[in-house]
Amino acid sequence: MALPKQPAATFAIWRFAADTGQLLGEDVAYLDPLAWETDGTTRYIVPPCATTVKPPAAAPAHGKGHCFDAATGKWKTVSDYSTASVWDTTTALPGTPPRFGDALPANLTLFAPPTTAAGQVVQWSGKDWALVADHRGEVWYSQESGLQVAIVAVGDIPAGLTQTARPDVTHAWDSVTGNWVVDDLLREQHQVQYAQEELARRTATASERITTLADAVALEMATDAEAAALTDWKRYRVLLSRVPKQEMYPAAIDWPALPA
Structure with missing residues (x-):
């Protein structure tokens, strides 16, 4: 009686990642010699995270990958940007690619930003990068x-x-x-404003001196010099009141001299 033909020593299997089901590549499972020798059963030792179900022959499209669904025992196509170069659309800097199976987030793009020149920055328009003028700090x-x-x-x-x-x-x-x-109007307005402010300042100074000297005279505490100074400061304040009547006011003012 002829002995049954021993099956092939290996059988094709495909490994996948334990956490994501991502296809890792083809491998082989080895024939279980004990099962064959004991009762002639053909059994291959398939390691964990491996399957004898062959994945689709066609390569997945860009941004896609083959994933084994252990619940159904079938391969399916999912998003795969895990090894792609991506850029953050908010900073234009290289970003961290998403995990296998996750879609590309809205804040990441596969398009590299263009090189900027001085006075430029890049901004994401929603579809592409745009060079934008940058005058910040100027x-x-x-x-x-x-x-x-x-x-x-x-x-x-x-x-x-x-x-x-x-x-x-x-x-x-x-x-x-x-x-x-x-501007002639602005110049005139400025001259008037300056003249009024300077006149008010000088008048306030005169009034302050007059008040103090007048108190000294009223209280019969004034010296002869202070009494004379009171008259000088009063005269000075009167002359100030007549400044707006000068012919060249406010363009040119002849200010009265301060009392000694």
């Missing part, structure tokens, strides 16, 4: 008020700003020449 000036404006956001410079500082408050922005020019 100092500009309002063409309307002349006040300093700090740029704190990326993007083009807002309208109505210039990098040229306003020379002084008598200048206004001329959109025709693109520069600051002397």
Whole structure:
């Protein structure tokens, strides 16, 4: 009687990751010699995390991978970006790829950001990278008020700003020449304001001295010099009151001399 033919010593199997089911590659299972020798049973020793079910022959598409579903005993196709180069769309820096089986998060992209030049940053538009002007940290000036404006956001410079500082408050922005020019009305307003503030300051000084000296005279405590000074300061305050009547006021003022 002829003995049965011994089966092949090995049988093809495919290994998969224990945690994700990811296909790791083809391997072989070896024939169980004891089972064969005992009762002629053909049995192969299949290690854990391996299957004799052959995965699909076609290679998975980009971003996909073969995964063994132990519950169904079948292979399925899942997302696979675990070895891909990815970039964070919020920082434009290399990111950490997702685990096998996980979809690509919204904050990651497979597209590498472009190289930036000085004064540029990259921003994610939702579909691709865009080069955006970056003027953060620069100092500009309002063409309307002349006040300093700090740029704190990326993007083009807002309208109505210039990098040229306003020379002084008598200048206004001329959109025709693109520069600051002397404005007659502003100059007059500034002259009036300065004259009024300076007159108020000098008058207050005079009034303070007059009050003290007048008290000394009223209390018969004043020296001859203090009595004379009281008259000088009163005269000085009267002369100040007549400053607005000067012919060149407020453009040119002839201020009375302070009392000695």
